[in-house]
Amino acid sequence: MNGIIGKKIGMTSVFTEAGKNVACTIVEAGPCVVTQVKTEDSDGYSAVQMGFGERKEKNVSQAMVGHFSKANTSAKSKVIEFRDFDVVEKAIGDVITIDEVFNEGDIINVIGVSKGKGFQGVVKRHGFRGVNDATHGQHNRQRAPGSIGAASYPAKVMKGMRMAGQTGNKRVKLTNLQVIKVLPEKNLVVIKGAIPGHKGAVVVLEK
């Protein structure tokens, strides 16, 4: 899987050649430093591990400081491995930029952590409709889940029954997103549509 690590900047809309107005997300992706190269011989599989974003050295464990010093780089805030990374040949300590990995028009996947919504009921969390009546004998039931199963048989609530709970703040992968434009001079990439996470959130772009 080829890819790069980035930071969500925000959203805007652009016009296509056909005159259509398209919502898009701007991501600052890279430059990433290769911190380790795994090969079939040494690790049993091939992968490229890269770091993105700065972090103070005092906030990084000594083990990681040693790991970064091997790549001759400063401490990074996010380190991610891409298996079978083959778009460019890279050695440890090399810098990967956005234009080496993605081109305009590529179809990519974006992985991020969605915005946390807290403990939510079933209407928001699972799209239940609740009780649509305010009258006809209803009281305190407008956003209730309704029945969660039968009674003495099976005499239990089935596993996986959709109920209220923590919503968002969860790893989400969105697939088949289109790269509208790559702006390598500012390390920016413009992606069609929305992506998970808040502004400033770390996201992984993969192809």
Added chain:
Amino acid sequence: MDAIKYVEEQMKIEGAKKLPEFRPGDAVSVNYKIIEGSKERIQSFKGDVIQISGSGESRTFTVRKMSNGVGVERIFPMFSPSIASLEILKRGKVRRAKLYYLRELVGKKARIKERKRVK
């Protein structure tokens, strides 16, 4: 924020016309390109500008007109390449930026005074 402005700047379409400056309250005629199959024709929408909203390249404006006694509003992106041209028919004198109050008014009360002194 700067990165967003930079992207908007880079993604500007050459074909997009620069529209003449107008304000809420002005009566305008928006000539809008419509593509029907392979044919392209221009349709004009005449009415009063009741709001300009948004910022940067994603700014929009709303035009309101009365059509057979029914109010019709249409929102146009300010920098849409589909706008062929925009004519200002009349400059209006109004006291606010969003003229939502016009939605409640009909007939003579829904008129906008003309701004005589235009720079």
